[in-house]
Amino acid sequence: MFDDLMPRLPATWPVSAVDLPGHGDAPFAQPFDIEAAADAVAAQIDTPADILGWSLGGLVALYLAARHPDKVRSLCLTASFARLTAAEDYPEGLAAPALGKMVGAFRSDYAKHIKQFLQLQLLHTPDADGIIGRILPDLARCGTPSALQEALDAAERADARHLLDKIDVPVLLVFGGKDAITPPRMGEYLHRHLKGSRLVVMEKAAHAPFLSHAEAFAALYRDFVEGV
Numbered sequence: 001m002f003d004d005l006m007p008r009l010p011a012t013w014p015v016s017a018v019d020l021p022g023h024g025d026a027p028f029a030q031p032f033d034i035e036a037a038a039d040a041v042a043a044q045i046d047t048p049a050d051i052l053g054w055s056l057g058g059l060v061a062l063y064l065a066a067r068h069p070d071k072v073r074s075l076c077l078t079a080s081f082a083r084l085t086a087a088e089d090y091p092e093g094l095a096a097p098a099l100g101k102m103v104g105a106f107r108s109d110y111a112k113h114i115k116q117f118l119q120l121q122l123l124h125t126p127d128a129d130g131i132i133g134r135i136l137p138d139l140a141r142c143g144t145p146s147a148l149q150e151a152l153d154a155a156e157r158a159d160a161r162h163l164l165d166k167i168d169v170p171v172l173l174v175f176g177g178k179d180a181i182t183p184p185r186m187g188e189y190l191h192r193h194l195k196g197s198r199l200v201v202m203e204k205a206a207h208a209p210f211l212s213h214a215e216a217f218a219a220l221y222r223d224f225v226e227g228v
Contacts, residue, residue: 003134004131004210005211016044020037031153031154032154050074051076052078053078056155058081059158061080062167063160065166066166066167069168075167075172076221078173079182079207080190082159082189082193083159083160090161092186094183118135122208125212131212135211171190173190173191173194173198174209174210174217174220175200176201176205177202178203200220
């Protein structure tokens, strides 16, 4: 997913793309556990790192920063959330998460419906077909319906709001103005509760700003990390 972004980062940066359990080439053991995923990422970090987390990865990054503060130098959360579903004290959440509707379809024909999943994430993106063409083969090869189901279930159960005041590192929040999966109001909530955070809304982006607006996203992230 980050193949378009990584070449745009400084060549002097040591960059590693970490696969969460059941994603990419990482093995998957049911059930998917957010805290265990954060601990697994922490085990791969030797010195304080600049962490970039997207969507579910951003949620894992919040747990990582709260549970392993010695491992995190800064956080960039893009199209992510502290809680996905709405609650009486959390109107920023979704009443019916859009991704949840697709789970049954994944189980019936994963290879076919993963494309629709990507189309939802890249809604309103001019070069959506080109981006999907580049990343779809790897997603179809590496992903499994059971892993996606578990990850979606974990995301809908998770609530990291109680962790936000424990996080004391620079935070950049990047959201897409056209994102229907994690709308900007979720970023606004994070911004209010993560001290010293900066919120940027890329108005023409949807759920994957680092794909649809790779150059602008990379420049924003470079400036952020170099200023930490």
